[in-house]
Amino acid sequence: MAVLVTGGAGYIGSHMVLALLDAGQDEVVVIDDLSTGFAWALPPEVTLVQGDMGDQALVAETIRRHKVDAIAHFAAKIVVPDSVTDPLGYYLNNTVKSRALIETAVREGVRHVIFSSTAAVYGEPAVVPVPEDLPTNPINPYGRSKLMTEWMLADAARAHGLATVVLRYFNVAGADPRGRSGQSTPNATHxxxxxxxxxxxxxxxxxxxxxxxxxxxxxxxxDYIQVSDLADAHLVALNHLRGGGESLTLNCGYxxxxxxxxxxxxxxxxxxxxxxxxxxxxxxxxxxxxxxxxxxxxxxxxxxxxxxxxxxxxxxxxxxxxxxxxxxx
Ligand SMILES: NC(=O)c1ccc[n+]([C@@H]2O[C@H](COP(=O)([O-])OP(=O)(O)OC[C@H]3O[C@@H](n4cnc5c(N)ncnc54)[C@H](O)[C@@H]3O)[C@@H](O)[C@H]2O)c1
Ligand SMILES: O=c1ccn([C@@H]2O[C@H](COP(=O)(O)OP(=O)(O)O[C@H]3O[C@H](CO)[C@@H](O)[C@H](O)[C@H]3O)[C@@H](O)[C@H]2O)c(=O)[nH]1
Missing domain, CATH: 3.90.25.10 (UDP-galactose 4-epimerase, domain 1)
Incomplete structure (x- = not known):
């Protein structure tokens, strides 16, 4: 069975692709619109479908053709200050298109979804370090765009039998220790x-x-988490889901x-x-x-x-x- 990685040509997604291949996953397929990602970030054995993860016909056809059993959903706009100046663009790309993706996954019978969420859902936390069950209270549109996707996934999981792992990443940094990928966006703000x-x-x-x-x-x-360690966290999540594990929300930081x-x-x-x-x-x-x-x-x-x-x-x-x-x- 194949894993579909949305946003797999981006910074963290490309490390996930490498981690999957290193772990022996036979087939990895990426959907990416290359808005901030790079085709050259992907190894040649990976299929890149260039397009929008909100395009339901394209995603359905990709799921069927590659017999996808799990989706790792990375595709998003990710810059906190940009989300303040362009909130509707962030809600469209991160929330509305994620809704379309989740619906496609449900319709096509994909059982497992791993979602790239963020520490930004906690906002300005009252407690540090932050446990997962602290009430969420995002203070910027980016965090809200991601939290709404968490809620949609939780509701869809209850209604339609999906199993999901929501990973709330803290600040991701570093590069593949073997030099195969890294953060490549020229105007990155991190x-x-x-x-x-x-x-x-x-x-x-x-x-x-x-x-x-x-x-x-x-x-x-x-809290700066190294990108390959974060990719490994996704492998743990994937094994959990493929082993029949229940839906979970997990912080990823040190x-x-x-x-x-x-x-x-x-x-x-x-x-x-x-x-x-x-x-x-x-x-x-x-x-x-x-x-x-x-x-x-x-x-x-x-x-x-x-x-x-x-x-x-x-x-x-x-x-x-x-x-x-x-x-x-
Ligand atoms: N970088 C961090 O510190 C950090 C922290 C917390 C959460 N995250 C989350 O991790 C995920 C990946 O972030 P990243 O740092 O790798 O960013 P990135 O910009 O390098 O990767 C995002 C990828 O998604 C693609 N994409 C965006 N919208 C798309 C769409 N509608 N359809 C298809 N492809 C689309 C882009 O082309 C890019 O390849 C995001 O969901 C982000 O919210 C990142
Ligand atoms: O040139 C710079 C860039 C950043 N900062 C500061 O450095 C800190 C970290 O900023 P940045 O690296 O831009 O990350 P965050 O804004 O903390 O957001 C990242 O980390 C979040 C999780 O904590 C994720 O949700 C976001 O996707 C990801 O961009 C912040 O205090 C920034 O103000 C500077 O002072 N100067």
């Missing part, structure tokens, strides 16, 4: 990506958005928070490069601190192998360097 670009000189400087938060050094705290200023310092140390850092006002939609309580997924057998911020930064730097070489070719 902290570690931006800092590695500043270190390598593809940006003249970077900004710290807010130094007046109620945190030890005034900058925001985040349980350790780093401030923006600490991350920038690590990038400077690991790269051996200094770069200009400007202290700027807060960015709309940012919670001050968000760190995972991740015991639930560890209880399912997930054992992270790359829980080391210096190693994560080192992988991100290596990938950024290889992108520069690719672009010069």
């Amino acid at each position: 902290l570690i990506k931006v800092a590695t670009q500043a270190a390598l000189g593809t940006r003249s400087h970077m900004e710290v958005f807010g130094t007046d938060y109620p945190t030890p050094d005034g900058s925001c705290l985040r 349980g350790q928070g780093y401030s923006v200023l600490e991350v920038i310092q690590v990038v400077k140390e690991v790269s051996g490069r200094d770069f200009e850092v400007r202290l700027s006002p807060r960015r709309p939609g940012d919670p001050s601190r968000i760190v995972a309580e991740a015991e639930r997924i560890r209880g399912l057998g997930w054992t992270p192998r790359h829980d080391d911020l210096r190693a994560i930064v080192s992988q991100a730097l290596a990938w950024e360097g290889s992108l520069a070489t690719r672009n010069q070719r």
Whole structure:
């Protein structure tokens, strides 16, 4: 049986594809509109269907042709500040099209769905580290667009017998340790990506958005999870579902928070490069601190192998360097 990966040509989805192949999954098929993904991010043995995951005829035909028994749903728009300026675009792509995808999965008899949700569903949490059963309270349209999809999946699971694993990722970073994939979007806004670009000189400087938060050094705290460890979490989820397991919601993080200023310092140390850092006002939609309580997924057998911020930064730097070489070719 094949696994359908929506958004598989993107940053995290491409690592999921590699993890599936490394684990011996015979057939992997990707649907991606290549809006932020890259066909070259996929190994040649993977089928890429270029198109929209909300296109029900295309998705149904792909499910039938490849005998898909599980969908890993990554496709989304993902930039928190963009969701503040373009909320309806985010609700269309992340919520409305996810509804179409879920309906197609139900109609075509796909039993297992793994969904890429986010720590952004918690908003500004009252408790840190955050357990999964803390009431959700997203503070930006991106988080709300994802939470609505969680609700649709839960309701569809109850009504139509789907089994789902909702993975709430904290901040994803790093690259495949073997150098096969990484974060490639040229105008990415993520902290570690931006800092590695500043270190390598593809940006003249970077900004710290807010130094007046109620945190030890005034900058925001985040829990950075390495992307291959996150892909492994999906394999754990897939085995759980294929083994007949019940629907679950699981945080994916390490349980350790780093401030923006600490991350920038690590990038400077690991790269051996200094770069200009400007202290700027807060960015709309940012919670001050968000760190995972991740015991639930560890209880399912997930054992992270790359829980080391210096190693994560080192992988991100290596990938950024290889992108520069690719672009010069
Ligand atoms: N990067 C993070 O830190 C982070 C944290 C929490 C959750 N997530 C979630 O993880 C998932 C993957 O994020 P990413 O960082 O790999 O982003 P990405 O932009 O690299 O990947 C998203 C992929 O989905 C594709 N896509 C978008 N809309 C589509 C559509 N309608 N039809 C088909 N393909 C479409 C894009 O072309 C891209 O390849 C997203 O659902 C995101 O919300 C990411
Ligand atoms: O140039 C930059 C970029 C980011 N930041 C700060 O760094 C922190 C992390 O920001 P970023 O890397 O953009 O990630 P988040 O906004 O925390 O969102 C990520 O992490 C969320 C889960 O916590 C996911 O839901 C989102 O998809 C993903 O983009 C925030 O405080 C930002 O204000 C800066 O100060 N300067």
